[in-house]
Amino acid sequence: MNLLDPRLEDELGDGYLERVRSAQYQTALCLLLEIDRPFGRFHWTNVADRSVPFIGLIEHTNFIEPVRYGGRRFLYVANYLEPGDALLDLGPDELIDSYLPGLRVVNPEFTKDWIRERWLHVEAAAQPVVTSGYVRRIPPLRTPSPGLILANTTQIYPEDRGTNYSVRLGTEAADALLESVREREAVGAAS
Ligand SMILES: Cc1cc2nc3c(=O)[nH]c(=O)nc-3n(C[C@H](O)[C@H](O)[C@H](O)COP(=O)(O)OP(=O)(O)OC[C@H]3O[C@@H](n4cnc5c(N)ncnc54)[C@H](O)[C@@H]3O)c2cc1C
Known part of the structure; x- marks a missing residue:
């Protein structure tokens, strides 16, 4: 199922989407x-x-x-x-x-x-499935689309996925979202 509309797909770009789609x-x-x-x-x-x-x-x-x-x-x-x-x-x-x-x-x-x-x-x-070079393919939480954060089990590394790491990832996702909001506010204030 494709959840992305074409505009958002363009905004994310091939490089980011390749990382997401490389997950096995x-x-x-x-x-x-x-x-x-x-x-x-x-x-x-x-x-x-x-x-x-x-x-x-x-x-x-x-x-x-x-x-x-x-x-x-x-x-x-x-x-x-x-x-x-x-x-x-x-x-x-x-x-x-x-x-x-x-x-x-x-x-x-x-x-x-x-x-x-x-x-x-x-x-x-x-x-x-963690394969050779996995760490270099993990998509960052902050996506190229401003304000859009991705958080899922493929980003839990080097530990195996589990509920405790999901709580940690949730906190990191919330921090990443706040950081992107602050950056946008700072850009808005400067212009
Ligand atoms: C078979 C199996 C066994 C596991 N065993 C263990 C274990 O023994 N110990 C352990 O620590 N971890 C285990 N895990 C891993 C653990 O379950 C996950 O890491 C954890 O549940 C992830 O938490 P989460 O809140 O990020 O996502 P989830 O628990 O998947 O919660 C996401 C929620 O979002 C909802 N959702 C999705 N899309 C939408 C939408 N568009 N709109 C609204 N709601 C939506 C879903 O219905 C779901 O309720 C297991 C996982 C599996 C699959």
């Missing part, structure tokens, strides 16, 4: 299961076994107790994938089927009968 992302495939009993003992399990087709299990109700959710239990099966990965074409039930052997690696007793409800969410621009 992994897609997040978020499968949330409501289950009728605990899946495991842990809140957060990172999975680095390539034979398992997902990268993490976050059993939320091992952190915040089920009583807070009317006795319901939730397991988030996390995955980050290259665009075009075959798993992205699956619906929630097909995805559960393809995850089943992996879920059983972690808990051999798990069966689909444990699942009460399921939700599948997909976010294409979920995880910026």
Whole structure:
């Protein structure tokens, strides 16, 4: 989707837009299961076994107790994938089927009968991919268009994107906006 009207696109210029458009992302495939009993003992399990087709299990109700959710239990099966990965074409039930052997690696007793409800969410621009020379391609917060500030996860560097860094970026964006307003006021006062 193109959010820029032609005038603004001209104002930003090719150099800035090239930086913005050079961002590459992994897609997040978020499968949330409501289950009728605990899946495991842990809140957060990172999975680095390539034979398992997902990268993490976050059993939320091992952190915040089920009583807070009317006795319901939730397991988030996390995955980050290259665009075009075959798993992205699956619906929630097909995805559960393809995850089943992996879920059983972690808990051999798990069966689909444990699942009460399921939700599948997909976010294409979920995880910026940092490649060689990345730092030189990060678009500055202040764009070439006066008063227009850009702030997104591609500008969080060298840390990985996260809510705490987004708060920092928000503060930096507000500072950048104030700076540009002050500069325009100073130019206005001088002329
Ligand atoms: C799958 C996934 C897992 C993550 N896990 C973690 C984690 O475990 N820990 C962690 O720290 N971070 C995590 N992150 C990163 C974290 O969620 C983000 O860094 C953070 O939410 C960014 O905050 P934000 O306020 O900048 O943007 P967002 O949280 O994306 O908020 C932007 C808001 O603006 C709204 N919006 C967009 N366009 C418009 C518009 N035109 N008009 C009005 N509203 C609009 C959107 O609906 C949204 O509510 C995760 C991200 C993903 C995708």
